[in-house]
Amino acid sequence: MKSERPILDRVPPRQQGDWDIRGALNFMLGGAGAGLLAAVACATPLGLDLPIMELLGLALVGAGLFCVWLKIGRPWRALHVFRRPSTSWMSREAWLAPVVFACGAAAILTQAALFFYVAGLLGLVYAYAQGRILKANIGIPAWRRWSCVVLIVATALAEGFGLLSIGAVLWPALTPFGYALAVAIALRYAAWRAYRADLRETGAPSGTLQVFDAFAFNFGLIGHGAALVLAVAGAYASQPLVAAAGGFLASLAGALFKYTLVCRAAFTQGFSLPRTPARGKGKSGVGAQPGWQAGRGS
Amino acid sequence: MSKRYAMAIDLRRCVGCQTCTAACKSANATPPGVQWRRVLDLETGEFPDVRRTFMPVACMHCANPPCMHVCPTTATKQREDGLVTIDYDICIGCANCVMACPYDARSIERKPRYSYGTPMKSEEARFDEGKLGVATKCTFCKERIDEAERTGKVPGVDPEVTPACVNSCISGAMHFGDVNDETSHISQLLSDTEHFRMHEELGTDPSVFYIWDGGEA
Numbered sequence: 001m002k003s004e005r006p007i008l009d010r011v012p013p014r015q016q017g018d019w020d021i022r023g024a025l026n027f028m029l030g031g032a033g034a035g036l037l038a039a040v041a042c043a044t045p046l047g048l049d050l051p052i053m054e055l056l057g058l059a060l061v062g063a064g065l066f067c068v069w070l071k072i073g074r075p076w077r078a079l080h081v082f083r084r085p086s087t088s089w090m091s092r093e094a095w096l097a098p099v100v101f102a103c104g105a106a107a108i109l110t111q112a113a114l115f116f117y118v119a120g121l122l123g124l125v126y127a128y129a130q131g132r133i134l135k136a137n138i139g140i141p142a143w144r145r146w147s148c149v150v151l152i153v154a155t156a157l158a159e160g161f162g163l164l165s166i167g168a169v170l171w172p173a174l175t176p177f178g179y180a181l182a183v184a185i186a187l188r189y190a191a192w193r194a195y196r197a198d199l200r201e202t203g204a205p206s207g208t209l210q211v212f213d214a215f216a217f218n219f220g221l222i223g224h225g226a227a228l229v230l231a232v233a234g235a236y237a238s239q240p241l242v243a244a245a246g247g248f249l250a251s252l253a254g255a256l257f258k259y260t261l262v263c264r265a266a267f268t269q270g271f272s273l274p275r276t277p278a279r280g281k282g283k284s285g286v287g288a289q290p291g292w293q294a295g296r297g298s
Numbered sequence: 299m300s301k302r303y304a305m306a307i308d309l310r311r312c313v314g315c316q317t318c319t320a321a322c323k324s325a326n327a328t329p330p331g332v333q334w335r336r337v338l339d340l341e342t343g344e345f346p347d348v349r350r351t352f353m354p355v356a357c358m359h360c361a362n363p364p365c366m367h368v369c370p371t372t373a374t375k376q377r378e379d380g381l382v383t384i385d386y387d388i389c390i391g392c393a394n395c396v397m398a399c400p401y402d403a404r405s406i407e408r409k410p411r412y413s414y415g416t417p418m419k420s421e422e423a424r425f426d427e428g429k430l431g432v433a434t435k436c437t438f439c440k441e442r443i444d445e446a447e448r449t450g451k452v453p454g455v456d457p458e459v460t461p462a463c464v465n466s467c468i469s470g471a472m473h474f475g476d477v478n479d480e481t482s483h484i485s486q487l488l489s490d491t492e493h494f495r496m497h498e499e500l501g502t503d504p505s506v507f508y509i510w511d512g513g514e515a
């Protein structure tokens with residue numbers, strides 16, 4: 001009888017299978033929503049009427065959490081998630097979420113600038129917490145690094161300004177934010193380059209590197225190059241639709257990146273044998289780490 | 299000093315028979331597809347100098363367990379004696395610990411699974427609903443360790459209070475005991491031999507030692 005889940009061959013790193021698209025959606029939707037709250041805070045001084053964008057940001061964060069709830073094995077015990085804020089970033093994210101909602105709701109209801117600013121700041125902290133959730137998971141080499149946290153926050157910002165730029169279709173006064181979007185895209189690209197250099201420098205599962213190699217071209221060309229050109233062109237020519245197209249590409253690229261990071265490039269550590277045992281009269285021999293590409297710095 | 303239970307596995311002796319795997323499945327009634335313990339089969343070198351090594355792996359009961367630090371619910375805990383445990387009544391099955399463990403030691407089963415589709419009598423008798431939708435892993439047979447506390451018997455010496463896998467090993471490759479007790483068999487074995495721990499560079503301080511040379515094979 002064929003096993004549904006072959007386990008005997010788990011020596012080399014393997015793609016994790018426990019966080020599926022629902023797990024990834026927490027990062028895709030929650031990160032974009034958090035970034036949007038930050039972007040809305042940046043737009044607040046202009047005195048624009050942005051409660052709908054604020055609401056969208058909160059809705060995305062909420063939808064991300066809902067997706068996680070759908071994924072967990074014991075959903076009716078979900079409130080246990082609050083029990084370990086002392087060390088668990090997942091617990092901290094759970095504590096942070098109601099504060100973000102309260103502050104965002106206060107901003108929408110009172111229209112007071114202060115609440116928009118605080119909600120924006122909390123949005124950034126929320127994106128940071130998501131990065132730290134990944135970093136703490138040291139069983140996944142693609143996640144357990146600071147460069148990943150930076151990339152997660154940079155991606156949230158690019159998505160946030162991307163969504164804000166899409167909003168220019170309804171509120172043309174947002175069109176100049178195409179420039180801010182361009183800066184956020186450039187920052188994300190720098191963070192992406194640094195992240196990949198970090199992977200190559202310190203070593204990673206070959207599978208992780210291959211997935212990112214396959215993803216890099218389109219991510220760079222469409223998610224950054226084309227998005228940046230459209231964002232700047234839209235802002236420069238005061239064309240809301242063009243800026244919105246740039247925002248759409250930047251946001252879509254961010255979502256696809258996070259899906260790739262969580263569901264496709266997330267290979268486990270695998271096992272290594274530092275040296276072979278000395279059997280009988282024989283001597284110990286060199287070991288192996290199958291499925292692993294050693295770093296240039298190692 | 300409190301106890302720290304650990305396992306030492308002599309790679310020179312392991313023949314890859316998977317008896318420990320079977321003993322673990324029998325002792326813990328894990329469903330098909332879930333193996334808290336398994337024996338890896340590694341080929342190294344290049345022809346003609348090719349070697350084959352068998353390496354039993356399971357939860358390493360890390361002294362600095364990332365699985366516990368990330369667990370948002372406190373379901374994963376660490377006992378005074380070093381055992382890393384999961385409270386099935388608290389766990390929400392978020393799988394954060396599965397991602398944090400660099401030893402692929404944890405599993406989450408969402409629905410009942412039987413060897414032949416429908417449950418056999420033995421599977422029915424040992425089915426535990428409480429283990430569905432939550433993280434599970436090797437416990438170092440903690441009920442046996444608890445029994446040692448009650449009876450004064452010594453884990454690693456008295457089979458009734460020693461993990462099932464260690465008892466079952468046909469080649470005497472697996473050893474168990476308190477590494478904080480200098481006089482214990484495992485402490486002496488480790489002081490006499492050359493050994494490594496898996497992925498030590500990650501700072502998990504695992505409690506499973508792999509012996510590769512030295513002492514008496």
Ligand code: SF4
Binds near residue numbers: 357360399403435
């Ligand atoms: S081996 Fe994995 S599950 Fe076991 S204590 Fe270490 S990190 Fe936790």
Ligand code: SF4
Binds near residue numbers: 392
């Ligand atoms: S699956 Fe259970 S034990 Fe693992 S981190 Fe989540 S709540 Fe903790």
